[in-house]
Amino acid sequence: MCSRIKRGIFLTLEGIDGSGKSSALKALYTELSLQYNVIATREPGATPIGKHIRDVVQSSSEPLCPRAEFLLFAADRAQHFHEIVLPYLADSYIVISDRMADSSLAYQGYGRGLDKEFIKTVNEWVTRGVKPDCTFYLRTDQTVARERVNRRLEIKTTIEKEHNDFFQRVTDGFEAIFNGRSDVIVIDASQNQKKVHEDIIQAVYTFLSFTKDAV
Ligand SMILES: Nc1ncnc2c1ncn2[C@@H]1O[C@H](COP(=O)(O)OP(=O)(O)OP(=O)(O)O)[C@@H](O)[C@H]1O
Ligand SMILES: [Mg+2]
Known part of the structure; x- marks a missing residue:
């Protein structure tokens, strides 16, 4: 199935809140779009439907139960793949997503304590089994990341x-x-x-040098 619907390269950025994924996405996009067809996208909220879902999961005044929270992220992912990820991959783009399925496993599985195997099964279903070719894990401890989120004017x-x-x-x-x-x-x-962006750009070129025939 994957090989029929996927011809581009799918990259994801993962890590806790404040680890620097969105900043790294911009740096990667700016660099790679000089020589490739690239689309920068994110979860949740990349599609019009996803924006409604993002509002509910991120700012609802009513408490969401963990199962509903997971299913909303999964619905956003289904729409994201349907409208953006799969069509652009089919069109041989490099698709870079700020968060994807591993975030659900980390936040709703490990964080909220939901059944991890169930989360994996639903992730597989909504993504049609298409997995990232490479994931950049922005590793940092939560004290550093929390300080950044607290400083951020959002x-x-x-x-x-x-x-x-x-x-x-x-x-x-x-x-x-x-x-x-x-x-x-x-x-x-x-x-x-600056150093994080240098590292990630170097890493992406190393990765692409092994897969350059794909784009
Ligand atoms: N390496 C870094 N050193 C210091 N500050 C950073 C670094 N990377 C990002 N920041 C700043 O920290 C804040 C959080 O970064 P960013 O929004 O990119 O994180 P994120 O992983 O996308 O967070 P979230 O998951 O909440 O969207 C931003 O204000 C950003 O400018
Ligand atoms: Mg972000």
């Missing part, structure tokens, strides 16, 4: 208002998910932003 989302023990479970979750995976490149995201 209203905190529902998840960003969670307590330290929740973020510790999510951080531990990312470590467990990405441990020993050959499709994951770990970036030391506790460094200054």
Whole structure:
């Protein structure tokens, strides 16, 4: 199935809130779009339907139960793949997504304690089994990341208002998910932003040099 619908390259950025994914996405997009067809996208909220879902999961005044929260992220992902990820991959683009399926596993699986196998099954279903070719894991401890989120001049989302023990479970979750995976490149995201961006750009070129025939 994958080979029929996917011809481009699918990259994802993962890490806890404040690890620097959105900043890294901009740096990668700016660099790669000089020589490739690239689309920068994100979860949740990349599509018109996804924006409604993002409003509910990030700023609802009513508390969402964990199962509803996961299913809303999954619905956003289904729409994201249908409208953006799969069509652009079919058109041989490099698609870079700020968060994707591993975030659900880390936040709703490890963070909220939902059944991880169920989350994996639903992720597989909504993505039609299409997985990232490479994931950049922006690794940093939660103290550094929380300070950045607190400094950022944006209203905190529902998840960003969670307590330290929740973020510790999510951080531990990312470590467990990405441990020993050959499709994951770990970036030391506790460094200054310039160095993080240099590292990730170098890493993406190394990755592309092994896969350059694909785009
Ligand atoms: N390496 C860095 N050093 C210092 N500040 C950084 C670094 N990377 C990003 N920042 C700043 O920290 C804040 C959080 O970064 P960013 O929004 O990119 O994180 P994020 O991983 O996308 O967070 P979220 O998951 O909440 O969207 C931003 O204000 C950003 O400018
Ligand atoms: Mg972000």
